[in-house]
Amino acid sequence: MEQLRIGMLLTTYGIMLLGRRLLINPEEHPMLIAEPSINSAQQREKAAELMFEKYKVPALFLAKNAVLTSFASGRATSLVVDSGGGSTVVSAVHDGYVLQKSVATSPIGGEFLTDCMMKSLESKGVVIRPRYSFKKKEVSPGDYKVVDLDFPNTTDSYRLYHMRAIASDIKETVCRVPDTPFDEVAYANVPTTSYELPDGQTIEVGAERFKIPDILFNPYLSQTIPGIDGFGDSTSIRGLPRMVLESVNRCDVDIRKELLSSILLSGGSSSILQLKDRLEKEVLEESPQNARVKVLASGNSTERRFSVWIGGSILASLGSFQQMWFSKAEYEEHGVSYIQRKCP
Secondary structure: OOOOOOOOOOOHHHHHHHHHHHOOOHHHOOEEEEEOOOOOHHHHHHHHHHHHHOOOOOEEEEEEHHHHHHHHOOOOOEEEEEEOOOOEEEEEEEOOEEOHHHOEEEOOOHHHHHHHHHHHHHHOOOOOOOHHHEEEEEEEOOEEEEEEOOOOOOOHHHHHHHHHHHHHHHHHHHOEOOOOOOOOOOOOOOOOEEEEOOOOOEEEEOOHHHHOHHHHOOHHHHHHOOOOOOOOOOOOOOOHHHHHHHHHHOOOHHHHHHHHOOEEEEOHHHHOEOHHHHHHHHHHHHOOOOOOOOEEOOOOHHHHHOHHHHHHHHHHHOHHHHHOOEEHHHHHHHOHHHHHHHOO
16 A cells, blocks of 8 residues: 555544543544645545544544645745655745645655764764663763663664664754855865764764755765765755755746745754755845845744644634534545545
């Protein structure tokens, strides 16, 4: 069965826990589900069928991630750049609806950048030890010794999970987008930044802290990291500025200026330092001379990460929204395909 790529306000797992943790019966509460802008009609219908047939919800509404992000910022029209863990999606929202022809996607997201950080550190001989594999024992006041612990029943995937968590924290702590496109020679002698690993080992992160986030702008850089089977040589993988311009150019001429002046950043990967300024600079350089380019982002990284949730809460609280639900009665009368009409 084709896997549904649906980011849910209440995931399937979360719905199963409602009765046990929140003491809520799904049969008594309408469900608002957020979904990626790239979901197909078949995927949307499958989600609706699952909600009505298995969880017996009384009403349902499917909302696009980009629309909810736009609502969270108080805008009905904007260009949403959503850079999350698994991918980056650029979508134009006009009057509360996603323009499907404008959607541009890239498989580069935070998880790929974490992989690049891990491989880059490994190539320099840095060993990341999972937190569970050791303990610190005090041998004298203020002096600790690391003692290895043996967990023979842990799997490689469990060990990798904890190593990736540390690599992700390194990425989030020390990385920043360079002001100009990364160049190996120019950044060879940049000052390093110290980072203390959980086992007490201190590492120095140099050019990698600029190179890895710049992969969002120049995917080809991933090919220069040892051990990464990148896709940077593919012409179909574009950097953020090119994705933004392609998305805008697919829209009608009348709204292009408005989209360029309202570029919204969302998703965890958009919180990397200097990403907003660099994106605005490069898009401005490639835009028409009379265009006003403005990249907007919440100063709070948590709000960027959960902008879809925030937009969903705003939408569901509107009095006019109560008439937009796709009810169980409509589902039984018109069939699952009616979801395309009720939730465009």
